[in-house]
Amino acid sequence: MLSGLPVTTRLRPIIAIDGPAGAGKSTVARRLADALGYVLVDTGAMYRTVALAASRAQTAFGDAARVTELAHALVEAHALSFERDVELGVRVRLAGEDVSEAIRTPDIAQGASLVSAHAGVRSALLALQRQAGEAGGVVLEGRDIGTVVFPDAEVKFFLTASPEVRAGRRHAELVAKGQTVSFDETLADVKRRDAQDEGREVAPLKKADGAVVVDSTDLDFEQTVARMLDVVKTASGVASA
Ligand code: DC
Numbered sequence: 105m106l107s108g109l110p111v112t113t114r115l116r117p118i119i120a121i122d123g124p125a126g127a128g129k130s131t132v133a134r135r136l137a138d139a140l141g142y143v144l145v146d147t148g149a150m151y152r153t154v155a156l157a158a159s160r161a162q163t164a165f166g167d168a169a170r171v172t173e174l175a176h177a178l179v180e181a182h183a184l185s186f187e188r189d190v191e192l193g194v195r196v197r198l199a200g201e202d203v204s205e206a207i208r209t210p211d212i213a214q215g216a217s218l219v220s221a222h223a224g225v226r227s228a229l230l231a232l233q234r235q236a237g238e239a240g241g242v243v244l245e246g247r248d249i250g251t252v253v254f255p256d257a258e259v260k261f262f263l264t265a266s267p268e269v270r271a272g273r274r275h276a277e278l279v280a281k282g283q284t285v286s287f288d289e290t291l292a293d294v295k296r297r298d299a300q301d302e303g304r305e306v307a308p309l310k311k312a313d314g315a316v317v318v319d320s321t322d323l324d325f326e327q328t329v330a331r332m333l334d335v336v337k338t339a340s341g342v343a344s345a
Contacts, residue, residue, distance in 0.1 A: 114240030116142070117258035117340040120249035124309060125213070125297045126270030127263045128320055128328065133245040134193045135329045136336065140243070145236045146186070146194045147246035147253070148216065150229045152207035153184055153198050155215030165218035172224025179228050186236075210278070210285065210293060217297045220247075221304040247301055250312025259339045260315035261332060269321050270294050 119136065121129050130146060137144035154175045155165060163170045178184050181199075189195035189204070196204045206212070219225050226248075233253045237244050244253065250260035265273075271291035278285050301309040311317060316335050320328045 114238075114258070116241035117336075118237050118240055118254050118256075119243045119336060120254055120257040120260045120312065120315075121243065121245040121263055122247055122249050122251070122261070122309065122312065122315070123263035124270065124294075124301065125217075126274040126294050127265050128270075128273065128325065129245040129263050130193060131325065132263060132328055132332065133243045135325075136332060137243040139329075139333060140336070141241075143236070143242040144188060144194060145233065145242060145244040147229070147233050147244060147249065149186065149194055149196050149207060150184060150232065151216040151220040151225070152212050153196055153203060154178065154225060154229070155212050155219045156203055156207050157183075157198060158219060159212065159215055165215045168222040168224065171219050172222055172228065175219075175225040175228035179232060184232070208281070209283070210290075213297065214293065217300045221300065221306065223306045226252075226306055247309040248307035250315050251310060252307045255312065259336050260312050261335070262311040262315040262317045263328075263332075264317065264319050265321045267291065267294050267298065 119142070121133050123129050130148075133146070134144055136142070154171065157178060158165055158171050158174055161174060163174060165171065178198075183199045185197045187195050192204050194204075195202060196207060230253060233244065233246075236242065237254060246253070250257055250262070268291065271287065271294045274294060275285065275287045275290040278290065318328060318331055323331070
């Protein structure tokens with residue numbers, strides 16, 4: 105028995121990136137996936153798509169039974185699909201329709217935070233997330249990747265930044281997309297989502313055991329990516345594809 109050695113059949117690692125809303129996980133995850141030649145899995149997009157489907161079905165985000173039923177129905181019908189897109193990071197389809205833009209509104213962000221608190225919704229999406237990542241050579245980003253989805257991920261990050269800095273980045277993104285929203289509203293949204301994501305009973309947002317904390321409050325994007333790539337290379341002796 106080779107005690108002390110990790111038991112893994114993966115040739116290439118799983119990289120888990122968790123952290124609060126607006127910490128820059130999506131852009132960083134995308135860059136890491138590109139730099140390493142890995143698959144990118146945006147699990148927040150999955151919760152957002154369930155929220156969009158609920159909103160269109162006029163189902164209240166808080167209605168656990170109906171939203172859970174809807175999430176299972178979508179997964180069983182293979183109605184959620186995600187493909188890599190150079191411009192968007194991930195292109196998302198709901199029953200064939202491109203909803204990549206529609207899932208990025210503040211209302212759907214708030215809805216995603218609410219639907220993701222239902223245990224039934226989480227278990228419906230868990231299977232999809234594990235399927236997408238189990239072979240390794242993948243960067244997954246979300247809130248519970250290192251704690252629940254892949255607690256055995258070879259590399260785990262907790263990417264964070266102060267609420268003000270996160271709101272500032274999110275606000276700039278929304279304004280660039282032509283949305284009219286104030287900084288104060290964006291900050292309030294960020295804080296509300298933090299409270300919801302950290303306070304829920306199922307799979308709350310928290311640092312996973314063994315996760316490396318990267319606080320990007322005083323780091324720019326390139327510095328953040330460089331620090332994380334260093335960790336990946338050291339931790340896994342990883343070779344890019
Ligand atoms: O990362 P994001 O903003 O796209 O995520 C939208 C919401 O989905 C977020 O408020 C919490 C939820 N989420 C989650 O609960 N677990 C994940 N692994 C990813 C996202």
